[in-house]
Amino acid sequence: MQLTEKHIELDEQGIGRCSVPMWCCGMPAGFCDEPAYGERPPSKEYRDATGRLWRLDGKYDGYVPGLACPAHGGPSIRVFKDGDKFCAVGLDFEDLQTSKAGFGDTKDEAISQYKAALMAKEG
Ligand SMILES: [Zn+2]
Known part of the structure; x- marks a missing residue:
């Protein structure tokens, strides 16, 4: 499963595709591919007693290799x-x-x- 340019770079309209990997039945099932307007901004994080990492801004805290749609913590502007x-x-x-x-x-x-x-x- 390879990221494409549209998952990493915005086009001249400021639009790219969300790069969050999707899974179905334990198998990779492509990318989220919703419109994305940039990368998820960094946030303070902390690790709880079970070792899980939490973002203090409450945004999506899964793996985001490139651009992110608003639902996955990307910018909404x-x-x-x-x-x-x-x-x-x-x-x-x-x-x-x-x-x-x-x-x-x-x-x-x-x-x-x-x-x-x-x-x-x-x-
Ligand atoms: Zn997404």
């Missing part, structure tokens, strides 16, 4: 290049006219603009 700017959007993104989005010269700036746009909607 997608960032892609729009012209010479970065654009950050959420999982419910449809288009730039109707969906919340953030723009910036860097990925981080686009993400914080996107979060600000979400706050404005809720506030």
